[in-house]
Each structure stands twice: as structure tokens, then as C-alpha cells.
């Protein structure tokens with residue numbers, strides 16, 4: 001750490017990187033690394049953690065990194081610094097996604113504090129939701145959160161639309177589970193019970209006996225691969241509602257859009273979490289070019305679908321894991 005940087009700024013920079021790693025990432029690949037030089041944080045994508053089969057272009061890798069970037073920005077704001085971000089600053093170094101530094105001192109707003117409190121609490125849900133619908137005013141606020149990051153949260157209101165999206169998800173899951181390359185890649189990132197690894201999808205983060213959700217069932221990824229993994233049902237009543245189905249979209253579909261989608265995703269998820277709402281993701285169909293194109297044209301009015309999710313109230317809590325920030329941080 002450069003000696004000209006004050007202790008408070010150095011602490012803020014480290015706290016921001018510690019928060020960054022709590023971002024969601026596809027299969028919990030955590031495909032990022034950070035370098036701190038003086039008061040500047042450089043965020044890089046880690047191509048060794050890209051899904052070569054499911055994500056050849058690195059779209060989901062950049063969405064994941066965008067979510068981490070949002071956590072850095074949010075944390076600096078919560079600590080009273082205006083974040084100064086230069087996104088994708090160098091075309092010659094494509095893995096360098098953004099540089100961020102703490103700028104002028106500003107008092108954090110109420111909403112910043114609210115979202116920041118959710119960074120480590122938010123979890124991906126992988127089951128049905130309680131029958132209680134998500135309140136209208138919260139959904140409207142989620143749409144505004146996505147809009148503030150140059151993305152759209154398209155809620156699928158019609159029953160037919162939800163049926164189509166569920167059918168495409170289930171078809172994609174079936175195709176991928178029969179495809180050896182896809183299945184091996186999921187296997188590489190699923191963790192058996194008791195694993196000491198700090199990345200990948202741990203067995204306790206999905207139910208051992210998944211129930212169908214209604215009125216529409218959205219297939220889950222098969223992380224257990226037929227083995228008796230997953231958390232056991234406890235005394236809680238079983239929730240089986242599909243919840244509100246939504247697609248996060250962007251107008252363009254290049255690296256900048258994927259990074260923006262990730263920031264929008266995390267902003268939406270943290271706001272949802274602050275109001276007690278959880279999200280379940282079903283992105284299988286977006287990994288298959290023809291299905292993604294079909295969804296774009298028929299359900300997203302031509303905008304590019306980046307994430308498919310269900311939103312609702314989850315009664316059970318799931319666990320998650322992360323590599324410590326020291327594993328992903330290089331310092332000058």
C-alpha cells in the first residue's frame with residue numbers, strides 16, 4: 001500500500017474488496033481478482049474460472065464481476081466516499097474490467113446503508129416461495145433499481161409468458177443434463193457435503209428433495225447429480241409457490257452491457273433482500289443461443305435477456321461460501 005494513502009482510505013479500500021467477494025456468481029465460480037495500488041482498486045475477470053461450455057463468450061462471467069463491482073461501489077459509498085469508477089478502461093487489456101477509487105467525502109444516504117446491510121445476508125434461493133405475493137410497491141422499486149444501472153427488470157405478468165419461460169427452462173435443463181460436456185462442467189463446480197472448498201455450489205445451498213413449484217415449475221440445476229446431497233427438510237412448512245418471474249434485460253449485448261447487467265442484478269437483489277424478498281435463478285435457457293434469441297424476441301420486446309429469476313418470500317435460510325478476500329487480492 002502506497003504510503004501517501006491515509007489509513008482510513010486504505011481501510012475503506014480493503015473493506016470494499018471484502019464486500020465484493022459476496023457478490024453472486026454463476027456456479028459460485030467467483031471469477032474475479034482485485035489489485036490494489038495506492039487508493040485504486042483494479043477489478044479483473046479471472047478467465048480460468050470462466051465456464052468454457054456454458055459461457056464461451058464470458059457473458060455470465062462479466063455479469064458476476066459486475067455484481068462484485070456494485071458491491072465495491074456500494075461499500076465505498078456506505079463508508080462515506082463517492083466512488084470514482086472507470087469501467088472497461090483499456091481495450092488492450094480485456095480482463096481489466098474497471099478501476100475504482102474512493103473520491104470525495106459524502107454522507108451516505110439511507111438507501112445506501114439499507115442495501116449495504118444486505119451484502120453478506122443475501123442468498124440465492126433454490127426452492128418454492130411462500131404463497132404471499134411480492135408487494136407491488138417493492139416490485140416497482142426493483143424496476144427502478146435496475147433502470148438506475150442501465151438495465152430493465154421485465155416482470156412476466158401473463159400466465160402464458162410464465163408457462164413459456166418455464167417450458168424453455170425445463171427443456172434447456174433436460175438438454176444440458178444429457179450433454180456430457182455441460183454435465184461435467186456442473187460437476188466441476190458442485191461440492192459434496194463436508195467439502196472444504198470455498199468456491200462452487202455447496203450441498204447445503206439447495207434442498208435434498210426438491211419440490212415442484214406451482215403454478216409453474218422451473219427446473220433447478222442438477223448440482224447433486226442423483227446423489228443424496230442437499231439440506232434436509234426441517235420443521236418449516238414447505239413453500240411451493242413459483243413467485244414472480246422476471247427477466248433482467250439490457251438494450252445492447254456487449255461486454256459493457258454485461259458488466260452493467262451485473263451491477264443492476266446486485267442492486268436489485270440487495271434491494272429485494274432489504275424488503276425480505278429472495279431470488280431464485282434459472283439461467284439454463286440463456287446458455288443456449290437459439291433459446292436465448294427466442295426469449296429476446298418473444299418475451300423481452302427485442303431487449304437482450306441476461307438473467308431469469310423468480311422472486312418471493314423464502315422461509316428457510318441457505319448457506320453460502322466464498323474464498324477469503326486475501327485469495328483474490330494482489331497488493332503493490
Ligand SMILES: Cc1cc2nc3c(=O)[nH]c(=O)nc-3n(C[C@H](O)[C@H](O)[C@H](O)COP(=O)(O)O)c2cc1C
Nearest residue numbers: 024025026027028060063123124281282283284320
Ligand atoms: C450469471 C449468474 C447465473 C446464475 N445462474 C444460476 C442458475 O441457473 N441456477 C442457480 O441455482 N443459481 C444460479 N446463480 C446463482 C449462483 O449459483 C450463486 O450466486 C452462487 O452459488 C453463490 O451463492 P449465493 O448467491 O447464495 O451467495 C447464478 C448467478 C449468476 C451471477
